[in-house]
Amino acid sequence: MTEADAGARPRPARVALFTSCMGDLAAGGPARATVEVLAAMGVAVELPRAQTCCGQPALNSGHPAEAGALLDRWLRIFAPYDAVVTPAGSCAAYLHHHLGRLRAPTPEQRALVEHTYEFSQFVMAYGTELRLRLSGSVTYHDSCHLARTLGERRTPRQLLGRIEGLTVREMAGCDTCCGFGGTFAAKFPDVSVAMADTKLRSAAAEGTDWLVSADPGCLLHLSGRARKAGPPVRTRHLAELVRDALVPSEVPA
Amino acid sequence: MTEHSCGGPTDGQRSTALAGRERIRPDRPEWAAGEIPAHRRPLPLITRDALTVRTARPTHDRLAALNEERHVGTWTPEVARLREQGAAIRRETLTDLEKYLQQLTGSVERNGAVVHRAGTPAEARAVIARIARENGVRLAVKSKSMATEEIHLNAHLNAEGVEVVETDLGEYIVQLADERPSHIVGPALHKSRQDVTDLFGQLAGAELSGEPEDLAAFARTRLRADFKAADLGISGVNFAAADTGTLAIVTNEGNADMVTSQPRVHVAVMTVEKVIPRFADLGVLVPLLCDAATKQRVSVYQTLVNGPRRAGESDGPEQLHLVILDNGRTKALGTPQEEVLACIRCGNCQISCPVYRTVGGGHPYSAVYGGPIGAVLSPLIGDPGTDSDLPFLSSLCGACYDACPVKIPIPDLLVNLRAQHESAPAAGAARAGWRAWGLAWRTGAGFRATLAAARLAGRLLPDRLLARLPGPGRGWAAGRALPPLREAGAFRRWFRRYDERRAATRKRDGRQG
Numbered sequence: 001m002t003e004a005d006a007g008a009r010p011r012p013a014r015v016a017l018f019t020s021c022m023g024d025l026a027a028g029g030p031a032r033a034t035v036e037v038l039a040a041m042g043v044a045v046e047l048p049r050a051q052t053c054c055g056q057p058a059l060n061s062g063h064p065a066e067a068g069a070l071l072d073r074w075l076r077i078f079a080p081y082d083a084v085v086t087p088a089g090s091c092a093a094y095l096h097h098h099l100g101r102l103r104a105p106t107p108e109q110r111a112l113v114e115h116t117y118e119f120s121q122f123v124m125a126y127g128t129e130l131r132l133r134l135s136g137s138v139t140y141h142d143s144c145h146l147a148r149t150l151g152e153r154r155t156p157r158q159l160l161g162r163i164e165g166l167t168v169r170e171m172a173g174c175d176t177c178c179g180f181g182g183t184f185a186a187k188f189p190d191v192s193v194a195m196a197d198t199k200l201r202s203a204a205a206e207g208t209d210w211l212v213s214a215d216p217g218c219l220l221h222l223s224g225r226a227r228k229a230g231p232p233v234r235t236r237h238l239a240e241l242v243r244d245a246l247v248p249s250e251v252p253a
Numbered sequence: 254m255t256e257h258s259c260g261g262p263t264d265g266q267r268s269t270a271l272a273g274r275e276r277i278r279p280d281r282p283e284w285a286a287g288e289i290p291a292h293r294r295p296l297p298l299i300t301r302d303a304l305t306v307r308t309a310r311p312t313h314d315r316l317a318a319l320n321e322e323r324h325v326g327t328w329t330p331e332v333a334r335l336r337e338q339g340a341a342i343r344r345e346t347l348t349d350l351e352k353y354l355q356q357l358t359g360s361v362e363r364n365g366a367v368v369h370r371a372g373t374p375a376e377a378r379a380v381i382a383r384i385a386r387e388n389g390v391r392l393a394v395k396s397k398s399m400a401t402e403e404i405h406l407n408a409h410l411n412a413e414g415v416e417v418v419e420t421d422l423g424e425y426i427v428q429l430a431d432e433r434p435s436h437i438v439g440p441a442l443h444k445s446r447q448d449v450t451d452l453f454g455q456l457a458g459a460e461l462s463g464e465p466e467d468l469a470a471f472a473r474t475r476l477r478a479d480f481k482a483a484d485l486g487i488s489g490v491n492f493a494a495a496d497t498g499t500l501a502i503v504t505n506e507g508n509a510d511m512v513t514s515q516p517r518v519h520v521a522v523m524t525v526e527k528v529i530p531r532f533a534d535l536g537v538l539v540p541l542l543c544d545a546a547t548k549q550r551v552s553v554y555q556t557l558v559n560g561p562r563r564a565g566e567s568d569g570p571e572q573l574h575l576v577i578l579d580n581g582r583t584k585a586l587g588t589p590q591e592e593v594l595a596c597i598r599c600g601n602c603q604i605s606c607p608v609y610r611t612v613g614g615g616h617p618y619s620a621v622y623g624g625p626i627g628a629v630l631s632p633l634i635g636d637p638g639t640d641s642d643l644p645f646l647s648s649l650c651g652a653c654y655d656a657c658p659v660k661i662p663i664p665d666l667l668v669n670l671r672a673q674h675e676s677a678p679a680a681g682a683a684r685a686g687w688r689a690w691g692l693a694w695r696t697g698a699g700f701r702a703t704l705a706a707a708r709l710a711g712r713l714l715p716d717r718l719l720a721r722l723p724g725p726g727r728g729w730a731a732g733r734a735l736p737p738l739r740e741a742g743a744f745r746r747w748f749r750r751y752d753e754r755r756a757a758t759r760k761r762d763g764r765q766g
Contacts, residue, residue, distance in 0.1 A: 019744060021694070024704055026736035028744030035748065044755065047748050052700040058687055060649060060668060062675030066691030073695055101665070144650035173317060177607045181648025186728030188646065190301040193732035194611050195648070198313070224733035 011126050012082035012115065017045045018074075020088035020216065021053035027216035030087035030237035034119050037239060038085065040246050041127040045085065048077050056094040059102070061183050068102045071095075075109050084116040087239045089146030089215040092118040097149050118146055119239045120156040120214055130162075134245035137167040137208040138236070141199065141222070142175035143215030156214050156238055163245045171202040180221040196225040204231040214238045267392045269478035270418045270425065273456045279431040281306075284616040286433045288405055291639055293619050296646050300617045309613030312435075312443045316610040323548045325605045326655035332544045339541040340660040342534050343595035346495075346526070350586060350594075353495045353528045354577065360498030364560030366573035374404035374635075377578045381406060381487070381520055382413050384574055388518050390415055390485040394476075396502065396509040397421040398489025399437060399598060400522045400578055402621050403634065406487070417487070418479045420508040422472055429456055433621065435614035438546045438600035443614040476508070486512035486570065488558075490523035491542065491597070493575075494532040500558040500575065501535055503542060505549075509556040519570040521558065524578050526594035538597060545599035545658035581634045589669055593629045595659045602626050602663060605656035608647055618643060625653035629666045632673075641677070644670035704742035711738025 015038065023031040038045045055070030074095070078084050086092050099105050099113050123130070140160060146152050153175065160168050179185065179195025200222060203211040211233050213219055223235040266272070279285070283299075293299070303309060319325075328336055346353045358368045371377035377400075385393065393415055395401065407417045407428070419428040423440040427433065429452055434440030441449070450463035453471055461471060488509055492501040500521050502509040513519050529538065535555075543549040562569030585591045603609050603624030615623020620631040620640050628647055631640040644667040653663040675683055693699035710719065719738070720730030729735065 021700075023744060024700075025707055025741050026738065028740060028747065031744045032747055035751065039755075047745075047752070049745075050697040052694045052697065058691060060671070061683075061687065062668075062671030062673075062680075063684070063687040063691070064672050066687050069691055069695055144648070144652075148651035148655060173321065176317075177648045177650035177652070179607070179611075179648060181650065183725065184645070184648045185733075186725035188297050188300060188608075189728040189731040189733075190297070190304055191608060191611055191646075192648070194304050195607055196733075198317075198607075198611065220736050221733065224729070224736065227734040228732060 009125065011043070014081045015043050015045050015083045015085060016078055016081040017047050018051060018054075018078065018084050018086035018088070018091065018116070019047070020086055020091045021057075022088060022216045022220070026220060027087075027237075030119075030216050030219075030239045033237065033239035033243035034085060034087045036243045037119075037123060037127070037130075037246065041123070041130060043126070046081070050077050054091050054094055056091060056098075057182055059094075059098065064102065067098075071099070071102055075105075075112065078112060078116075079108070081112075082115065083122070084112070085119060085122045086116070087119045087214070087216060087237060089118045089143045089150070089152070090217055092116055092121075093145035093149035118150065118152065118214060120159045121150075121152060123242065124155050124159055131247040131249065132163040132242060132245040133165050133247050134163050134241065135165040136210065137169060138210045138212045138241065139169050139171045139203050139206045139208045140174060141171075141178060141203070141211055141213040141218060143213050143218045144175075144177050146214055147175050159238065159242065160212070163242070166245070167208070169206045169208055171206045173198070173202050176202075178218045178222055180217045182217065185221055192221070193225055196222055197230055200226055200231040200233045203233045210234050210236040210241065212236050212238050212241055266416065267482055268416045268418050269482070270420075270472075270475040271416065271429075272475075273458055274429060276458055277429055277431075277452065277455045281430075281432060281616070284432040284435075286402075286405070286427070286431055287408055289619050291636065296617075296619070296642055299619055300612050300646065303612045303617035306613055308443050308445070308448070309611075311445055312613040313610045315445075316442065316604055316614070320604050320610070323604070325601060326652055328544075332541065335537050335541045335544070336658055336660065338537045339597070339658055340595065342529060342537060343597065343659045344592075345530055346528055347586065347591050347594055350525060350528070350583065353530060354525060356495040357493055357498060357528050358577075360495060361493075361500075361560075361575050362498075364498045364573075365563070366498070366560055366575055369574060369576045371576055371578045372580075374578070374580055377404045377522065377576055377580075378406060378409045380574075380576055381522070382409060384518065384520055384572075385410060385413060385415050385485055388484060388572070390518065392479065392483045393417045393485040393487055394420050394479050394483040394512050394516065395424070395487040396489065396504065396512040397424050397440075398487065398522055399434075399622070400489055400524050401487060402434060403524075403580060404522075404578065406522075415485070418476070418483070420476050420480070420506075420512060421504070422469065422506060425472055425476065426452060429453075433616070435616050435623065436600050436603055437598050437622065437624075437626070443616070480511040480515045483516045484518065486514075486516040486519045488512050488519065488521050490521050490527050490575075492529045492535060492538055493523055493527050494535065495528055495530055497532040498559065499532050499535075501539065502556040502558070503539060503552045503554070504556065505547070505553045507554045510554060513556055513558050513570070514568045517570055518572045518574070519558070519561070520574045520576060522576045522578065524580065525582050526596070541658045542597050542599050545597075545601040545656070585633055590629070590633060590666055592661050593626070593633060593666060595661055596626055596630070597659060598626075599658055600624075601656040601658065602653035605652040606647075607650060607652065618646065625663045625667075626661075629661075629663055629670060632670055638677070641670070641674045644668075644674065701742070704745070707738045707741035711741060
């Protein structure tokens, strides 16, 4: 598909932001950046106040009943929207992969999840007219669930590639897990931190200004490690980088 | 079952390969090949200690390089086709495993061999010990077999007065070091060339050349003598064809050819899921296994065993026995966990796994099978409840699924097993905690209360104190700065103001328009 074709796709009318529990608790920056980038695309994103969590932490910790209840709730709250966008790659992947595993979804529920996008997917599909410019260099960390469950390795890189003046350098093991893994980070802190160090060393070896990723979980973990004792690497969510790269459209006076 | 140490030479020791073993000082008792205590230390502590072992970092780096070089997780179009076919073949038998095992038994018996079914490790050990006793066996040579690791056969035969020599080079190395294999296919992947040079040097009581050719020659010379002297050959089975009764063994060293042809008696040990429908399926499964295990188009040797020596043949054993072990596997049939039985033991998921690499290989998993496949297989086999915590030793990154040549959804199976673990009586407190969490987060008000509490804690309590409070925060804070909790809920507050501004602008624009 060419970019022109993608741009020609009718844009969903009502778009909701799925903040994710992590976005509400500790990673508000990427959520805010998502709203701002979507606004620049002309999308007035809505924020359903009743939203909480998709249930992923519960399922991955061995509590499918709790996860199922939260999933039902998520499906109800987002049902009125034509599309859902989230800056949390892992949550988007979770919804796509586990909807059919946890529940027997209705066609409407299936369609809702099919129209649930990770940030870069939505911007690449509907934001082709955005002008992006930012000088600097980044290395991209593939978050596991975005790369493996949703199969999105190219889309986030294509979005980075659209930022004029930005250099992207690939690090060794760019798609190796950073060691976050949800509750794994707290259950096996030593292994988790050792994995973060491997990732941070790879990123540091590239010497870029930022390590960029599309998952707030990975970034909380990596920045937390870098600040405490790790290699000095600065992290940035892809949505924040794109927001910083927005070029105001030249409006005739 | 305690005699697994590499004690001194016993009276009448016959093995050449093991001569001098008493000079070796094993340095990792926690990796010993014997049975692992059911009440071992918790995995977080074992894995924490594993990170400080001298070999952990070099092993990680070696495995990570291998993972990159082999592009583990990606498949050429040709192998991708084999992968689809292989995945289907491996599930064909699972629909009616007993039927295929019966067919296999008939075929193997027609070939002149004896079939023994064993439900438990103890039954399998007893059968093999009886065969050894009846044939006056004093020295046995073995080719690689994870099934015999699973039943701790070597220790048992040693206790019966039978010397057992591992003839796969990697297995020989870990046998000398008195360690269990750290990888399914590369048992000594955690050892560097220098480690092996030192180990063989201790065995020889002399300084040895560290050239790979010299080290291989050293092992070959010693092993060759044992191939000639052994009365019993013990092998594993990679695939057993139900239609022809052929036992296929894949190696790169040719040692399986020796083990299955030189001694008077050959005992092949397989677990139930190794049966395949047809001999012709080897055309798919062998190249698929080789690609996944070692990135070879095909291994150097494929040993096809079709019965004992027949009249007029110049070599081959007088007796062939096939031991088919269940050890809990058939319990998984008909459940979502049965997919683990499609495994062809390539070890690719282990190479692909960043947790496995980081902890320095399979030993810290404290089970016969480590890594992702071990974390789904180990809880299934053996005593109920054993290794039920292993599925948590994974970040669920999914690399293992991409690396699996038969497409076993390992992450999903891990999640299922976590749920099993959490439904046990011992997990009552965890269940109550998650239940409370679920109830709170099932309402908007409950969730907002969590945000408010987090914000308050972040504002009032210094990070030093927060890091010490019980709960997940403590694990997080070991080695990481805490996220800024005082900002909990900040996004919602920002959005409310933003939305008001946006609405005002819209209203103004509407009036102007």
